[in-house]
Amino acid sequence: MGVKFAELSEGNRLKVLKAREDSAFFQKVRGTTVTTLYNNPLVWRHFGYEGPSFEFGGYLERGFDDVSWLPDPSENASPKAS
Numbered sequence: 001m002g003v004k005f006a007e008l009s010e011g012n013r014l015k016v017l018k019a020r021e022d023s024a025f026f027q028k029v030r031g032t033t034v035t036t037l038y039n040n041p042l043v044w045r046h047f048g049y050e051g052p053s054f055e056f057g058g059y060l061e062r063g064f065d066d067v068s069w070l071p072d073p074s075e076n077a078s079p080k081a082s
Contacts, residue, residue: 005013020026037043044051048067053059 005016008016017026021030041051048069
């Protein structure tokens with residue numbers, strides 16, 4: 001676009017990134033960033049992630065359904081077992 005990336009408007013930065021998002025380099029940077037982010041215990045609390053559950057018996061008995069920011073599902077979404 002003829003100027004440094006940092007000098008572009010937010011909209012034009014997004015256009016530049018969208019134009020390159022299928023490149024191998026972009027996907028490598030994206031994958032490394034996601035892996036590094038989600039493997040960092042210091043950021044887990046910001047996502048509401050309590051960490052690995054295996055050593056505590058898994059998620060079934062450890063709040064797999066305690067998401068408070070979603071509305072409650074309707075009764076017919078998960079019918080009671082008979």
